[in-house]
Amino acid sequence: MYKQLNRWFPVFVLPTLAAFCVAFLVPFVMGVWLSFHRFTTVTNARFVGLENYVRAFTEDDGFLRALGFTAGFTAVSILTVNLLAFTLALLLTRRLRGTNILRSIFFMPNLIGGIVLGYVFSLLVNGLLAFWGVDITFSATYGFWGLVALNIWQLSGYMMVIYIAGLQNVPGELLEAAAIDGASAMTALRRVKIPLVMPSITICTFLTLTNSFKLFDQNLALTAGAPERQTQMLALDIYQSFYGRVGWQGVGQAKAVLFFLLVAALAALQLGLTRSREVDA
Amino acid sequence: MRDRDHGRGGWLLLVPLILLAAVFLLPVALVLLNSFKSRLYISSAPFALPDAVTFVGFENYLTGLNTAGFAAAFGRSLFITVGSVLLLVVGCSMTAWFIVRSGSRFCKLLYYLFVFSMIVPFQMVMYTMTFVVGRLNLDSVVGILPVYLGFGSGLSIFMLAGFVRAIPAEIEEAATMDGCNPLQSFFRIVLPVIRPTAVTVAILNAMWIWNDYLLPYLVLGTDQKTIPVTIQIAMQGAYGATDYGGLMAMLVLAILPIIAFYLVGQKYIIRGVIAGAVKG
Numbered sequence: 029m030y031k032q033l034n035r036w037f038p039v040f041v042l043p044t045l046a047a048f049c050v051a052f053l054v055p056f057v058m059g060v061w062l063s064f065h066r067f068t069t070v071t072n073a074r075f076v077g078l079e080n081y082v083r084a085f086t087e088d089d090g091f092l093r094a095l096g097f098t099a100g101f102t103a104v105s106i107l108t109v110n111l112l113a114f115t116l117a118l119l120l121t122r123r124l125r126g127t128n129i130l131r132s133i134f135f136m137p138n139l140i141g142g143i144v145l146g147y148v149f150s151l152l153v154n155g156l157l158a159f160w161g162v163d164i165t166f167s168a169t170y171g172f173w174g175l176v177a178l179n180i181w182q183l184s185g186y187m188m189v190i191y192i193a194g195l196q197n198v199p200g201e202l203l204e205a206a207a208i209d210g211a212s213a214m215t216a217l218r219r220v221k222i223p224l225v226m227p228s229i230t231i232c233t234f235l236t237l238t239n240s241f242k243l244f245d246q247n248l249a250l251t252a253g254a255p256e257r258q259t260q261m262l263a264l265d266i267y268q269s270f271y272g273r274v275g276w277q278g279v280g281q282a283k284a285v286l287f288f289l290l291v292a293a294l295a296a297l298q299l300g301l302t303r304s305r306e307v308d309a
Numbered sequence: 310m311r312d313r314d315h316g317r318g319g320w321l322l323l324v325p326l327i328l329l330a331a332v333f334l335l336p337v338a339l340v341l342l343n344s345f346k347s348r349l350y351i352s353s354a355p356f357a358l359p360d361a362v363t364f365v366g367f368e369n370y371l372t373g374l375n376t377a378g379f380a381a382a383f384g385r386s387l388f389i390t391v392g393s394v395l396l397l398v399v400g401c402s403m404t405a406w407f408i409v410r411s412g413s414r415f416c417k418l419l420y421y422l423f424v425f426s427m428i429v430p431f432q433m434v435m436y437t438m439t440f441v442v443g444r445l446n447l448d449s450v451v452g453i454l455p456v457y458l459g460f461g462s463g464l465s466i467f468m469l470a471g472f473v474r475a476i477p478a479e480i481e482e483a484a485t486m487d488g489c490n491p492l493q494s495f496f497r498i499v500l501p502v503i504r505p506t507a508v509t510v511a512i513l514n515a516m517w518i519w520n521d522y523l524l525p526y527l528v529l530g531t532d533q534k535t536i537p538v539t540i541q542i543a544m545q546g547a548y549g550a551t552d553y554g555g556l557m558a559m560l561v562l563a564i565l566p567i568i569a570f571y572l573v574g575q576k577y578i579i580r581g582v583i584a585g586a587v588k589g
Contacts, residue, residue: 189579245520
């Protein structure tokens, strides 16, 4: 029956495909191409080989510093967000009173976008720091932990929802069997619950990893890189190369290609690592 | 098993949970509180409750709405979000269905291209995308709709195609026997079946587009500001002077529709988050 289906390609696929080409495919190919060129607008590109990639590392230490900051931020975020989210999920699947309201409160920050959330958060953080006569732009340490706290606030509820869904899929008989065999609550958690929610752990660490690594809006709103670009993460550093300095567009595009490769490699590596620990019930 | 953890143990767990929930609510509560204070008393004493001197009623809301063009931004954000989500849901379910049912090698290649786009960070394409969009004169409130269609198509097609694969083709075949063309059988038979996934896709995209800052900023510039762009610009302040009062009001007004949306569609949003997470 579908023999004649392909005649309908222009109706079903072409509009979406055209939009996809304009918004993604053509810019992506152009982006890779431009990363080997020096330009101030797309039309005056001049081939320079790998010069942009070399300049990204040599001309100033912005990119490497941003990479270090982002890596540290991401590592701390993965640990803290998932520990808190998993703990919350364990507590909120115990049929306590008021569970639904609590879940909603923990989830809510996630719905508010990065720019708004960043400014909402900055009022609190700067208000607290004002007691010591400083604000978040005072030192990179404040910026780092401020961003981590903001990230925990935004992502924990989201991950909690995924963990709750995972925990609710753990068969009750398995936990009862473990209890009959004399397993303590801790043993049941380590030997039954955690192995069975491994798929959720895979997803949540993956989502925390990519979200933290690509963070932009929150970074812009909370610190904007201050003091002196020390709290600038990779996405913001790339943005500044493109739009903040004349003659750096090519370097910005080269950084963007490296950023993409890094995100892809990290995602593949992380999925491979945690997937191998998943078990079936 | 036990129905509820009513005992003392349950209450002991509840206390830290409630405290933590209060911490989670604190930043938003603080903004709400300060939105009723005169702008002079916000950054100097953010924790002080409004009193006779500092309380200004809804004055901040009036300045926020009027001077910063917030009302226009609200309308723009709403139009862009609703329009893009409609395009995405209709366009991507048609594409996803076609790709799955066609099964041709070209369609398989297209599918992998769409999926590939999900892992590419925005920074990779933002500069060239802005250039292409400008060349095609898509830098308007209407023109940005197809841009969102293109950008959101990866995740949407991935989720919808996964669902279409699970539907048996027999019903559609029967419809074809009865003389339906593919377009008719898609809208009459397929679309009602994939509705749950379509709602999920709509919610995930709505959350992203409503909150998106960088894409509308780059494509539309500062003449046609959306809500996040308005707030970012207002925060940087004209000539260094930021009206914190108006800003607090704008933050509250930006959050209110999201909370309303959540209260109405909570069930679907949670389901969407869980379904969207599987994309990993």
